[in-house]
Amino acid sequence: MEEEYIENLCMQILKFEPDLVITEKGFSDLACHFFSKAGVSAITELLKHVAQSESDVGTWAGLFEVKKIRDEFFAFIVECRDPKACTVLLRGASKDLLKN
Template sequence: MLSVAEHFLEQQVYPMALDDMINNLKKISTPVRTNNRDMRLNSINSSITTKAISWWSPLACSIALDAVKTVQFEEDDQKEVDIKKYAKVGKIPGGIIEDSCVLCGVVINKDVTHSRIQCYIKNPHIVLLDSSLEYKKGESQTDIEIIEEEGFTQILQIEEEYIQQFCEDIIHMKPNVVITEKGISDLAQHSLTQANITATLRVWKTYNNRITRACGAWIVSRPEELREDDVGTRAGLLEIKKIGD
């Protein structure tokens, strides 16, 4: 109908049939109640049945509806829809189409620092850092002259004490999980593992920001400045598992 009407619109003919079209559309249309999930799924299915994914239409419709609910945020009688802030499409090689789902949380494609850490933690307490947990290297080239054998041992001891102090500041907050955007030394990994803390390193800044909104934590630059309010406690579950390859 629109393609036929376009020819007359180009000739500047007044669209007199518009009112009749609207009235007919109202007669044949069906009002959709937003609180009726089955009715909304039927509406989505009408557009999916003509696509290649129609074979998995029940799954695709459910994912589409759940994704729309995820990006809608209501506060103080105001509705906000933001597809960049509240949702992200993640593609993981391997598996089957039926493995696809809408996850109400944050997915990070990172491995843990130690094989003996916890992989399933309910109600975790999370600390987010944008600093490294390793000995700080000099910005310019530094030469150290060691005259006696004890000098080398003393340098290693200073480095260990420096890292150990970082770890003690973190352990004092009693977190279950530590996520940093930088590196973690072997000594720091050992100390955190001994305290039963799961650690993940070199996480992108964008992911750290998403985790902040998910668990209520604050990103801290210096471990010695950690406070109880900086620890995120709103997350319901932290799970580490392998998907595909």
């Protein structure tokens, strides 16, 4: 029953033909399978950083990309049609310097 429930939820989401699905919590492995099979990228534990309320969630994001900066990975949503937020990435001292 759990597998059918997860598949039903994923199929309801996929009806909207998204390119990217972002959640505040995690995905089950089965949900990841369904999204991957449909060619949809999925990223977890990011929604609270993207939108504070349902009305903030947009549908016209441009490019989603993941970049590695030093030893950390960052997700970027850029080229949005009507952006309502921005990210300021500040670079501080390296971990090695901070240990000294």
